[in-house]
Amino acid sequence: xxxxxxxxxxxxxxxxxxxxxxxxxxxxxxxxxxxxxxxxxxxxxxxxxxxxxxxxxxxxxxxxxxxxxxxxxxxxxxxxxxxxxxxxxxxxxxxxxx
Numbered sequence: 001x002x003x004x005x006x007x008x009x010x011x012x013x014x015x016x017x018x019x020x021x022x023x024x025x026x027x028x029x030x031x032x033x034x035x036x037x038x039x040x041x042x043x044x045x046x047x048x049x050x051x052x053x054x055x056x057x058x059x060x061x062x063x064x065x066x067x068x069x070x071x072x073x074x075x076x077x078x079x080x081x082x083x084x085x086x087x088x089x090x091x092x093x094x095x096x097x098x
Contacts, residue, residue, distance in 0.1 A: 031078075032075065044056055
């Protein structure tokens with residue numbers, strides 16, 4: 001019976017490339033959640049700041065450089081790389097065998 005990947009094998013261990021892709025995918029999913037949590041935290045911090053509570057905004061500002069800036073950069077870099085690779089693979093397929 002074929003496995004979920006449709007390769008027809010059920011006992012084959014994933015290749016090094018497949019494991020690496022799995023780790024990268026997991027990292028990027030976690031990164032998306034960090035960025036979303038940061039955006040929500042910023043919204044709550046601004047609301048608290050408007051009510052005179054400074055703690056949440058101060059914490060956000062302390063975490064901005066070491067946590068949120070790299071997380072946003074990683075997300076943007078992955079999106080750009082994905083677009084470039086998608087374009088390059090599409091271009092390569094259109095070239096066809098010569």
